Amino acid sequence: MKGQSSLPEDIGWTIFIVIAVIFIVVISLIMVGKARFDNYGRGSNLIYSLYFVSISTEPYLVGESLSFYGIRDRQFFEHALESAVTGSLESSSSMNVPAELKLFMEAYEFRRYAVEIRSGGKSVLNLDNILTRCGTAGDGTCVNKYSNDITACGIGRVEIDDAGVCSFYQTCCREEPSSIPTDATRCGPQGIGICSKDLAPPTRRSDIFIPACADGRDYYPDTERCSSASLNGEETPVCCIPITTQNIAAAQTAASAEIPLFFNGTSNYDKDSDSSIEVTIG
Amino acid sequence: MAENLDPVWMIMFIVRIVFAVAIVFFMSILILSLSISLDDDQLKRFSHELSENILSSELAESKGIISEAKLDSFIANSSNLISNVYPGMGDEAAFMLGDIQFGQYPNIEPNFARHCLIGYSASIRELNGDRFWDFGYRPSGLEEYGLADENFKSSQESFPISVMKRDGSLQQAEMELRVFIDPMTRYSCLAEMAKTTKEKQELGMPLCTISRCTVSIRNFYDRNNYTCTIESPHQGSSDAEYVACRYLPGVSIIPSSLTYLKDEKKKLVAYPVKEGAPYSDIMSDPDNSMQISQDNCDSLKAAWIATDADNVKSVIFCMEPR
Numbered sequence: 001m002k003g004q005s006s007l008p009e010d011i012g013w014t015i016f017i018v019i020a021v022i023f024i025v026v027i028s029l030i031m032v033g034k035a036r037f038d039n040y041g042r043g044s045n046l047i048y049s050l051y052f053v054s055i056s057t058e059p060y061l062v063g064e065s066l067s068f069y070g071i072r073d074r075q076f077f078e079h080a081l082e083s084a085v086t087g088s089l090e091s092s093s094s095m096n097v098p099a100e101l102k103l104f105m106e107a108y109e110f111r112r113y114a115v116e117i118r119s120g121g122k123s124v125l126n127l128d129n130i131l132t133r134c135g136t137a138g139d140g141t142c143v144n145k146y147s148n149d150i151t152a153c154g155i156g157r158v159e160i161d162d163a164g165v166c167s168f169y170q171t172c173c174r175e176e177p178s179s180i181p182t183d184a185t186r187c188g189p190q191g192i193g194i195c196s197k198d199l200a201p202p203t204r205r206s207d208i209f210i211p212a213c214a215d216g217r218d219y220y221p222d223t224e225r226c227s228s229a230s231l232n233g234e235e236t237p238v239c240c241i242p243i244t245t246q247n248i249a250a251a252q253t254a255a256s257a258e259i260p261l262f263f264n265g266t267s268n269y270d271k272d273s274d275s276s277i278e279v280t281i282g
Numbered sequence: 283m284a285e286n287l288d289p290v291w292m293i294m295f296i297v298r299i300v301f302a303v304a305i306v307f308f309m310s311i312l313i314l315s316l317s318i319s320l321d322d323d324q325l326k327r328f329s330h331e332l333s334e335n336i337l338s339s340e341l342a343e344s345k346g347i348i349s350e351a352k353l354d355s356f357i358a359n360s361s362n363l364i365s366n367v368y369p370g371m372g373d374e375a376a377f378m379l380g381d382i383q384f385g386q387y388p389n390i391e392p393n394f395a396r397h398c399l400i401g402y403s404a405s406i407r408e409l410n411g412d413r414f415w416d417f418g419y420r421p422s423g424l425e426e427y428g429l430a431d432e433n434f435k436s437s438q439e440s441f442p443i444s445v446m447k448r449d450g451s452l453q454q455a456e457m458e459l460r461v462f463i464d465p466m467t468r469y470s471c472l473a474e475m476a477k478t479t480k481e482k483q484e485l486g487m488p489l490c491t492i493s494r495c496t497v498s499i500r501n502f503y504d505r506n507n508y509t510c511t512i513e514s515p516h517q518g519s520s521d522a523e524y525v526a527c528r529y530l531p532g533v534s535i536i537p538s539s540l541t542y543l544k545d546e547k548k549k550l551v552a553y554p555v556k557e558g559a560p561y562s563d564i565m566s567d568p569d570n571s572m573q574i575s576q577d578n579c580d581s582l583k584a585a586w587i588a589t590d591a592d593n594v595k596s597v598i599f600c601m602e603p604r
Contacts, residue, residue: 011295018299023306030314057330058442061337064346065444069452107409107454108442
C-alpha cells in the first residue's frame with residue numbers, strides 16, 4: 001500500500017472537488033437565474049444607496065432680492081444698514097419695514113422663513129413664520145393641550161399665560177432648558193433635541209413608523225439615542241427638536257444665508273459683534 | 283475498505299455534503315443579493331448649476347434678479363430668429379419650435395446657459411403679477427418607441443427669484459427649471475461633439491424592447507438650426523412627423539434612418555464629414571431609406587471623414603456593432 005493514496009485521502013480530495021464544483025454550479029445557476037428573471041433579488045434588504053444632498057441656494061437668492069427690494073423711500077438693504085448702525089428700527093425711521101417685509105416673504109409661500117437683522121450680537125429685526133407666538137413677552141408657543149405628552153407642555157417646556165393669543169384647545173408653552181430633567185435623554189445635532197413620547201395616533205403607526213412631536217417641535221431622526229430611551233417609566237423613542245431658527249438650520253431642515261452689513265474695525269467679520277442680515281428658508 | 287463503507291459513516295458523509303452545499307448556497311445568495319446603487323442626483327445638481335448660470339447671465343440685473351426688459355428682448359429676439367429661418371411654417375413649427383406667433387416659448391437654449399448632453403426648459407413666473415416667460419428645449423409627448431423608460435430622465439427644481447420691472451420696482455417671481463436627458467439630447471450632443479472636435483463620437487444604444495427600433499435623425503426642414511428625430515423613416519422633409527427637435531445652430535445633419543433589432547447590441551456613431559462629400563438622398567427612394575443610409579455610411583467612412591485639417595461640413599450618423 002506504500003506510495004498509493006489511501007481511501008480517506010481519496011474521499012478528502014473528492015469532497016474538496018465536489019464542493020468546488022457545487023460552488024461553481026450554484027453560483028452559475030444563480031447568476032443565470034438573475035439574468036433571466038430580472039426581478040430576482042429586488043426589494044432585498046441588502047441594497048445600499050448613497051445620495052448627495054443638494055445645496056440649498058434659496059436663502060442666498062432671497063437675500064439678494066431682498067437687498068434690492070424697495071420699501072417706501074429706501075431699499076431694504078439701506079433700511080437694514082441704518083437700523084443696524086442706530087440699533088433700532090425706530091431710530092432709522094424703518095417702522096414700516098416688518099409689514100412690507102412680511103408681504104414680500106409671504107409671496108414665495110415658503111413652509112418656513114425667518115429674516116433677522118443683527119447688530120453687535122443683538123437682534124434689531126426678527127421676522128418669521130415659524131411659530132405662533134404667545135405670552136406677554138411673545139416668547140411662548142401655542143401647543144395643543146390634548147396632545148397627551150408626558151407633561152402638558154412636554155419635556156423642557158413650562159406653561160405660561162397665553163395673553164389671549166392661543167385657541168381654546170391650546171395652551172402657551174415656553175422653552176425652559178433648566179426644566180429638562182437630568183435623566184432625560186438628549187438627541188439630535190449638538191444635543192439640541194430631547195427624546196420624547198411619540199404623539200402619532202396609533203393608526204398611523206400601524207404600517208409605517210411615522211413619529212410625531214408636539215406643536216413647536218420638529219421630529220429629528222435619531223433612533224440610535226432614543227430607541228431605548230425612557231422617562232418616568234414611559235418610553236420616549238422620538239427625538240424632538242424645539243423649533244428655532246438656529247435649531248432647524250442645525251437639523252438641516254432649513255438653510256441659512258448670512259449677508260454681512262458692516263465690520264467693526266479692521267478685524268474679520270464676527271457674527272456676534274458685527275452686523276448682518278440673516279435669511280433662513282425651510 | 284469495507285470499514286469505510288460503514289453505513290453510519292456514509293450517512294454522516296452525506297449529511298456533511300448537504301451541510302456544505304447549504305452553506306455554499308446561503309453564501310451565494312448573500313453575495314449575489316447585495317447590490318449597491320449610487321444615485322448621484324446628476325440632474326438635480328445640474329439644475330442648481332444651471333440656475334447659477336441663468337441668474338448671473340446677461341438677463342440678470344444682479345444675481346437672482348432678472349430684468350423684465352432684458353427677458354422681453356431675449357424672447358422677442360429668439361422668436362424672430364426662428365421666424366426668420368422658418369417663415370410661415372404654421373402649426374408644426376409652433377409645436378416643435380415654440381409658439382413664436384405670439385412671441386412665446388421659443389425652443390432655444392441660449393449660449394449663456396446650455397449643456398451639450400442635458401437639455402432644459404426654463405419658466406419664469408411673477409408671483410403677484412400675470413407675466414411669465416418660457417424658453418428652452420421641450421421633449422415631445424411622442425416618446426420614441428421601443429426604448430425603456432430609464433432612457434428618459436428628467437428633473438424639476440424651483441428657485442425663488444425676483445424680476446426687476448421697467449420702473450425699477452422688484453416683483454417676486456419663481457424660476458422653474460426642467461432638465462432632461464433623453465434620446466434627442468444624446469443625439470444632438472453627439473452631433474455637436476463630432477462637429478466641434480472633428481472626431482467620431484459613439485453612443486451605446488439602449489436595448490430595443492420591440493422587434494425593431496428605428497432612429498431617424500435630420501435637421502428641421504433641411505435648415506441647420508435644429509437637430510430632430512422623426513417618427514417614420516419613410517417621411518420626407520415636407521411630410522415628416524417630428525418627434526423632438528433641439529436647437530443646435532450650424533450643425534448640418536445628413537438625413538439617415540437607422541435600425542436595429544430586439545436585443546441587438548449596437549452603437550450609434552456620429553462622423554464629421556468633409557466639405558463636398560457626395561451622398562444619396564434617402565428620400566430619393568423612401569422605401570429603401572435604411573439601405574441608402576447604410577450605403578451613405580459605408581461610402582463616406584471610406585474617404586470623407588474629416589480630420590483636424592479639414593472643414594467639417596456636416597455630420598452623418600451610422601449604426602455599428604458594439
